[in-house]
Amino acid sequence: MTFTFRPLDPLKDAELLHAWVTHPKAAYWMMQDARLEDVERAYMEIAADEHHHALLGLRDGEPAFLMEHYDPVHRELVGLYEPRPGDVGMHFLVPPTDTPEHGFTRAVITAVMARLFEDPATARVVVEPDVANTAVHALNEVVGFVPDREIQKPEKKALLSFCTRERFFDRPGVPATEVAA
Known part of the structure; x- marks a missing residue:
């Protein structure tokens, strides 16, 4: 699978995002009760933020995640761990579908990680999923994340995990095409 990326347009993409983030399967995104205006506002804030x-x-060519x-x-982890030079935080959301495709979410997280590591300044990717989100913990492990510890964020108890560039690219059995996504 090959993916491309484009900057999110907070107004143009708000309706699509609203459908994604308010779906019951996106519970860990914590926007279940968001109105369309809430989604627009949240992503306008991100668009204006030099750090997010x-x-x-x-x-x-079609939005997929x-x-x-x-x-x-x-952002996000200020005061909760000791950041290192080259750390980049990451979130990803695969929307629900009526026709699930085996391996799709793994391909998405692999493409996301490859995209982050395209920047030579990125040394390590940091994630902080909800401790109860065992499905994403398993996916994170597949692409090389190592859990560090549980942390308490204002909105959730999270599992702080890290993936270095070396762990991502040196996973056993990674086909070269997988990381080129």
């Missing part, structure tokens, strides 16, 4: 970025992942990356020195 939102991209749409496209498959054959959401990717966010942020500077953990300034």
